[in-house]
C-alpha cells in the first residue's frame with residue numbers, strides 16, 4: 001500500500017503536479033524507522049525548463065495584480081496552512097524526523113505567519129515622492145522577476161514559506177528546490193498557495209540534488225537566488241549568481257556564541273542553552289553551540305544543565321510526549337558522532353550523552369562537553385547536531401574577543417541581569433541575529449540572517465522586502481531643459 005507521505009507527483013509546475021519518471025529516483029527515508037516512505041524523481045532538464053517558463057509567464061500576470069489582491073491570496077494560504085496544521089505537521093515529521101511536539105508549533109505555523117505577515121504588507125509597498133524645487137523625483141518599488149529558492153533539510157515547510165511569502169508579496173514568481181533529503185513539504189505549500197487563488201505558475205517546486213540547484217542558479221531567466229544551506233554551498237551559489245549580477249540572499253551556517261555571566265538567572269540560561277542546542281536535535285543554523293560560562297558559576301551551570309538534559313524524552317516522533325527526535329539521516333548521524341569522538345579525543349570533558357542512543361532510528365544522545373577550549377574542532381566547526389560545547393571565561397573583554405574569533409556570524413546571545421552590560425556586549429558581537437536573556441526566537445516580524453561567512457541579506461520583517469524588490473527612480477522636470485549646446 002502507498003504510504004500517506006507519498007506525494008501525487010514529484011514536481012509542482014504551472015499550478016499542477018507533474019511527474020517525469022526519467023529523473024533520478026530520490027528515496028524519502030523516515031528517520032525514525034529507516035523505512036522508505038516515498039520516492040520522488042529529480043528534475044530532468046525538461047522539468048527545469050518547464051518550471052522556469054511557467055514562472056516567467058506567471059510572474060507577468062501576478063505583478064499586474066494590485067498588492068492588496070496579492071496579499072489576499074497569501075493570507076488565504078496562511079489560513080489554509082493553519083486549518084491543516086495537524087496533517088502538515090505529521091508530514092513535516094515524516095520528512096525530517098523532528099518530533100510532532102515541535103512540528104505542531106514551529107513549522108506550518110511559522111510558514112503561515114510568514115504568509116500572513118507579507119500578505120499584510122503587500123498592499124503597502126509604495127515608493128517615495130522627493131521634491132526638487134519645482135521638479136520632483138518619484139520612486140517605484142518593482143518586482144525582480146523570477147526568483148529561485150533553494151532549501152536546507154531542517155525546516156522544509158518554513159523555508160519554502162520564508163522565501164516564497166516575501167518574494168510573492170513583491171510581485172515575483174518563484175521556483176523552489178527543496179533539499180533532496182526533505183522533498184515533501186514544499187509541494188504542499190505550492191498546492192495550498194494555488195488553492196488560495198495564486199495564478200498558475202507563480203510558485204513552482206521542483207526536486208533534485210545540487211545540479212538541479214546549479215541549473216536554476218545559472219539560468220538567464222532568473223533574477224534572484226535565495227539559499228538556505230551550508231557555507232561551502234553558499235560560496236558556490238553566490239559565485240554562480242554573480243556571473244549574471246543576480247541578486248542573492250544567503251542564509252548559511254554558524255558557530256554562534258551564547259555568553260552566560262555569573263549574575264545570570266541560572267535556570268533561564270540553562271533553558272536558553274537547551275533551546276539553542278537541542279531543539280530539532282541540534283539541526284538549527286542559529287544554534288548557540290559555543291556556550292561561554294563565567295568561571296564562578298560554571299559547576300553550578302553544568303550540574304543544572306546535566307539534570308535538565310536528562311529530562312529529554314527520546315522516542316517515537318509521532319508521540320506528542322517525545323521531545324527529542326532522531327537526526328535527519330543516517331549520514332548526518334554519523335557526521336555528528338564523528339565530532340563527538342573528536343571532542344573526546346581532543347580532551348573535552350563529557351558531561352552527558354556522547355553516543356548513539358541504544359534504540360531504533362538515527363538518534364544521537366543530547367551531548368554536553370565541558371572544559372572545551374577555543375582551538376578544539378568541536379568549538380570551531382559547525383556540527384549541526386545535538387552537541388553543546390561549554391567554554392569557561394573570566395572577563396567581558398576576553399569573552400567578546402573569543403566569541404568573535406570565528407569565520408561565522410549568524411547569531412549570538414547574552415545572559416546577564418546587568419542590562420548595560422547586555423547591550424554593550426551585544427553591540428560588540430559580530431552577529432546578525434542576537435538575543436538578550438533568551439535564545440533562538442525567530443518571529444517573522446524580526447529580521448533574520450548573518451554577517452561574515454554566515455551570509456548576506458535578511459529574511460523576514462520589512463528587511464526581506466528590500467531583498468525581493470528593486471527601486472526605480474524617475475526624475476520629472478517641470479520646466480525647460482538646459483543644455484551646454
Ligand code: NDP
Pocket residue numbers: 150151152153154177178179180181208209210211212213214217227228229230231232233234236237250251252253254284285286382384410455
Ligand atoms: P547544503 O549546503 O548541503 O545544501 C543546501 C541546498 O543547496 C540543498 O537543497 C542542496 O541540494 C543545494 N545545493 C547543493 N549544492 C548546490 C549547488 N552547487 N548549486 C545549487 N544548489 C546546491 O546544506 P544542507 O541541506 O546540508 O543544510 C544544512 C546547512 O544549512 C547547515 O550548514 C546550516 O547551517 C545551514 N542552514 C542555514 C540556515 C540559515 O537560515 N542561516 C537555516 C538552516 C540551515 P541537495 O542537498 O539536495 O543536493
